[in-house]
Amino acid sequence: MxxxxxxxxxxxxxxxxxxxxxxxxxxxxxxxxxxxxxxxxxxxxxxxxxxxxxxxxxxxxxGRNEVGYLPQQTPARGDFPANVREVVLSGRLNRRGFSPFCTRRDRASADENMERLGIASLAGKPYRALSGGQQRRVLLARALCAAGxxxxxxxxxxxxxxxxxxxxxxxxxxxxxxxxxxxxxxxxxxxxxxxxxxxxxxxxxxxxxxxxxxxxxxxxxxxxxxxxxxxxx
Amino acid sequence: MIELFAELFSHAFVIRALVVGALVALCAALLGVTLVLKRCSMIGDGLSHVGFGALALAMSLRLTPLEVSLPVVLLAAFLLLRVSESSKIRGDAAIALISSSSLAVGVVALSMTTGMNADVCNYMFGSILTMTKSDVALSVAVAVAVLTLYLLFYSRIFAVTFDEDFARATGVQAGRYNTLVALLTAMVIVVGMRMMGAMLISSLIIFPALTAMRVFSSFRGVTLCAAVLSVACFFVGVTLSFALSTPTGASVVLVNLAAFCLFSLVGLLWKR
CATH class of the missing domain: 3.40.50.300 (P-loop containing nucleotide triphosphate hydrolases)
Known part of the structure; x- marks a missing residue:
């Protein structure tokens, strides 16, 4: 392993x-x-x-498509425009191969992991407007999406x-x-x-x-x- | 008003300029979102100076300007990216070094040969009179390449822009996407330089993204808004420059500035 x-x-x-x-x-x-x-x-x-x-x-x-990673620090600078769903969905990239568009399964996985971390209600919120703890949970959901x-x-x-x-x-x-x-x-x-x-x-x-x-x-x-x-x- | 548009569209060179300009504005806005968010917007500025240096050299040596500047700017884009990644010299300082050096090379080369003639001025501050059929062909080719690649790699470009470490850890070849964005930027700058001018082209890259970010808070929202806004500002700018007989490049930049102020105001009111 x-x-x-x-x-x-x-x-x-x-x-x-x-x-x-x-x-x-x-x-x-x-x-x-x-x-x-x-x-x-x-x-x-x-x-x-x-x-x-x-x-x-x-x-x-x-393989890299089996690995999920949660970095220590929140990556983007303060005013990066991205909503929670976009960030969590980016965790599914390693499963997608060369297909450029996200599938229904990608969205389902993102929804499931947001649900698991209690941030489903924040899906449409801008990432930059969240508190530190909420951002952490978003990144954790992203890591779960990526982890095989x-x-x-x-x-x-x-x-x-x-x-x-x-x-x-x-x-x-x-x-x-x-x-x-x-x-x-x-x-x-x-x-x-x-x-x-x-x-x-x-x-x-x-x-x-x-x-x-x-x-x-x-x-x-x-x-x-x-x-x-x-x-x- | 209608007469103005009728007159505007009756000239073949204006239509050529509008096609080239709209495509360049669209591509520049898309690439600009990534460059601004990665804090690399100075790459655009640096490359346009390199472009001017290459143009000046080509003119002094009596070569075709575009054929010389395209490979030189592509090479510079590649080098700038490597230098800013290696972190020995800080990225912004490296860009300042390269851009002022190439400007100096260009100015010296010109002073030894042709001098600052009208042709040189056109390249510095832009002119829609210089658009040829081959320019249109090249800009359409570049625009198709940029749009296709951007659509195909949209999610990966987002991932690399938002969090390069995570993208690399989960198997996205971040280096490749950075190189791709830098090379596409170089192409857009060379194509847009004739109309907007070497000194003004970088505003097409920076303004739309910054303006869109005042109001929109999702990556998709910002990308779409920047693209639409950039093309709209270009058309308004060209129309105004035609009606008021002002230089095209500068007029487009001023319209972009006005849009930025307007969106900043809207953004402020929205947040209240």
Missing amino acids: LDCRNVSVSYDGKTVVEDVSFALAPGDCLRIVGENGSGKSTLMKGLLGLLPLSGGGTVFCV TLLMLDEPSAGLDPLAVSQVDVLLEKLNQEGMTLVVISHDLKSAAHSGGKVLHMRKKALFFGSAEDYAETALYRRMTAPEGGCGF
């Missing part, structure tokens, strides 16, 4: 990801955790072919309110049970350790890769999640 060997990625001459190797089978759920700047997003971009790999690493991945068997999400719950976060979690779990392979970047170490899937802990290199149960036992996890002294916000 996804097999990466000795992957390194450099950015402006600096090595941000160094010698990361792991493999996923179909239906796996991998959570990539680590501090800010530890190379999580860069690794994901390297896996997707958005950044060139350095130092002879290789990535074997399913593999879904790569860079912090799917960033900017969402607690209710939306739990809705997205439930949705992802359901997709995973249906056989979708997930790669999710997350800041939430605790839920990663109790997710039941696999965990990759990054700090430029891969500090840990294995099952979530094993991860919860590591000194690394205990140190990162230990309650700190002080006034504890």
Whole structure:
């Protein structure tokens, strides 16, 4: 499904990801955790072919028409004219082959995924007029439209309110049970350790890769999640 | 009014100019939506300067202007895109460098040979008197190419314009579409340069998209509105230039400016 060997990625001459190797089978759920700047997003971009790999690493991945991707930041500039339906429909492009026009199935898939994320009522609204959390859900719906068997999400719950976060979690779990392979970047170490899937802990290199149960036992996890002294916000 | 139109359409050169101009205005508006939204609208401006440099060189060397400028501008479009992607020199700075350099080359070449004659002025600020039958043929060919490719690749052009990373991650060859848009822009600029003038042609690319964005908020709405608006402004501009004996290119630009102001006002009132 996804097999990466000795992957390194450099950015402006600096090595941000160094010698990361792991493999996923179909239906796996991998959570990539680590501090800010530890190379999580860069690794994901390297896996997707958005950044060139350095130092002879290789990535074997399913076809591009099977992959859905949610970028970390909202892509377009503030005043880009596009409505929600146009953005979500653009996720169906990789399924369409060379046909220039969208089919009824494309529209049905867009409608279904907007429904799943609770944004069906926003379909005709301009994307630029939405709140950050709503935009996030639109991009997530677009990623779901594009995903056949593999879904790569860079912090799917960033900017969402607690209710939306739990809705997205439930949705992802359901997709995973249906056989979708997930790669999710997350800041939430605790839920990663109790997710039941696999965990990759990054700090430029891969500090840990294995099952979530094993991860919860590591000194690394205990140190990162230990309650700190002080006034504890 | 009717007499004015009757007189307007009685001249073969006016009809030629209207056909070429309407097609160029339509294509420029479509490409302009993508260029403006990708923050590449200066590519249009840069290319028109390169076009002028190439024209000036061709005239000094007594070659056919169009045959020289088309390949040169196509090459420049390709280079500009590469330079702005490589990010060593910032895109806008690279465009400014290339456009002022080619303008300088053109001016020096002219001063050493023909000097700033009426022909040169026509190319700088446009003239509808210079349209020949081969110009009409070339512009129809370019327009058909642009319209066909734009329709065929409309969704992909939207995807690449909106979010290049996502498009690439899901298998759209974003680089190809960027090159396609740049090359088509180069062709439209070369064809439109004779009528609108090298100094004014980039306004045909930038104005319609910006104007449409004042009122419309979907990509399709903006694209359609820009296309219709661009052609309409062109016709109004040509008619006015004929009635008032003002230069065609400049008149079209001023009508576009008026439309922009009007749409800005409508947009402001609409949002209240």
